[in-house]
Amino acid sequence: MELLDRITDYLIDNELTLATAESCTAGLIISELARVPGSGQSIDCGLGVYSPQSKNRYLGVSFDTIESHGLTSEAVASEMAAGALNNNDADVALANTGIAGPNPGDDDTPIGTVCFAWAFRQNGDHHHYCETRRFDGTRNEVRLAAAHYALERLPHYHRLCLESAAKGSEEARSRQARQRAIGVQLHARSEIDPQHEIERRRDFLCRKMQESGQTTLVLGISGGVDSTVAGRLAQLAVEKRREQGGQARFIAMRLPYGVQQDADDADKALDFIQPDDVFDVNIQGASDTLLESLVSGGLTIEDAGQRDFVLGNIKARQRMVAQYAVAGARGGLVIGTDQAAEALMGFFTKYGDGACDVAPLTGLNKRQVRQLGMQLGAPKALVTKAPTADLESLAPQKLDEEALGVSYEEIDAFLENREVSSQAFETIVTTYRRTAHKRDLPIVPD
Structure with missing residues (x-):
């Protein structure tokens, strides 16, 4: 108990709360610490995550990392710890992954590693x-030794952390850790195999239709690369579902506000996607009427800029209202086009284009979405098209990069854990923090 008492005192004295992500110890770290009376005030949570799927689902550990480095690796342990820290309110996260026995790992990793x-x-x-580290003994002796070792080393590394934080020379290292942690949280990957991702994401949509019992996929097509790629994945998914003997259709929706300036691009996207059905719904009447009703009801609009902002969010939400209306009538799932670059910057309307049932592009940066588009055979003009949300009436077709204040090239580099300029780093991280509410579930009482 001496070690456990000492670590509990250290956590309390330094006002630290602990989260764990345990593989081979399966919750033993938290269980051991909980033997000490009063330790609960320093424990946030403990996760036991054995399978690769659970490591990915609950902690955001990349399957690419697992495949490249193996389950028993510092790379996997690092992503586990990053996920535990990001997903909880803890100040410190401990993670481990290893081989307790009785057999060596699949890659002949020695027992006790x-x-x-x-x-x-x-x-x-x-x-x-x-x-x-490598420990000797039986399976449970290895597990207990590993749990105690993780706790024993906590004060040492915490002191290193404090020393590093006090040194300006450690700034770059801290930046890299923060950048990597955000990438893990958003399921970003440095490199992808486009054909593998096409098949994996098509199968995901197909599987979710089967599991939910829904027979339709619904998606708004704008003429940009994100909706073009997601739309083609949806059509491939329903075709596969039909081959399996299930009932399935894909409905693509045109959702212009008045006259769409890049309507030709939307037409090209539909010609490429070849959806089962196309619905054309103009949202201008509903959007304008709602804004007029708000003003009549007492909403004061300060100036033209604020009016444009309010109307832009109404447009995005009206488009999603229309898609959910169709999905409700046809037994469908609404597809979202959110990918890692937009998620990183919070560049979507909350409960507008950010609302969906399934998000098949999750984790891909903009460059990677374009890679999927090229692999699928989408028109090059759509794949390379400069992205625009086109929600501002005062600035139609305003480029995303102009609104973001940073280029997609820099955003992609950040997500791929490559070096970016100090200005880009600060812009991205500040925006990521400011838009956290968009990525979170609704706030509830403590």
């Missing part, structure tokens, strides 16, 4: 540390 990661949140920065 355990990879550890300690992640700390300090003044908005994340600090990560990793180790690999």
Whole structure:
């Protein structure tokens, strides 16, 4: 108990709360610490995550990382710790993955090998540390030794974290840790196999239709690369579902506000996608009427700019209202086109284009969405088209990059854990923090 008492005191004295992501120890770290009376005030949560699927689902560990480095690796442990820190309110996260026995790992990793990661949140920065150790003994002896070792090393790495935070020379290291942690949270990958991703995401849509019992997929087509790629994946998914003997159709929706300036691009996208059905719904009447009703009901619009902002959000939400109306009438799932670049920057309307049932492009950056488009054979003009949300009446076809204040090239580099300029880094991280509410579930009482 001496170790457990000492670590509990350390956590309390330093006002730290702990989260764990445990593979081979399966919750033993938290269980051991909980033996100490009063330790609960320093425990946030403990996750036991054995399978690759659970590591990915609950912690955002990349399957690419698992495949490249193996389950028993510091790379996997580091992403586990990053996920535990990002997904909870803890100040420190401990993670481990290893082989407790009785058999060696699939890659002949010796019994008793355990990879550890300690992640700390300090003044908005994340600090990560990793180790690999080998323990002797039976399966449960290895598990207990690993749990105690993870706790024993916590004060050491916390002190290193404090020292690093105090040194300006460590700024770049902290930036890298923060950048990597955000990428993990958004399921971003440095490299992809486009054909594999096409098949994986098509099968995802097909599987979700089967599991939900729904027979229709619904998606608004704008003429941009995101909706073009998502639309083609949807059509491929319903065709596969029909081959399996199920009933399935894809409804593509044209949702212009008045006259769409790039209507030709939407037509080209539909010609490429070849959807089962196309519905054309003009949202201008509903959008304008709602804004007029708000003004009549007492809403004061300060100026033309504010009016344009309010109307832009109404447009995005009216489009989603229309898609959900069709999905409700046809037994369908609404597809979202959100990908990692837009998720990173919060560049979507909450409960507008950010609302959906399934999001098949999740984790892809803009460059990777374009890779899928090229692999699918989409028209090059659509694949390379400069993105625009086109919600501002005062600035029609305004480029996304102009609104974001940073280029997609820099956003993609950030998500791929490559170096970006200091200005781009600060813009991205500040925006990511400011738009956190868009990515979270509704706020509830503590």
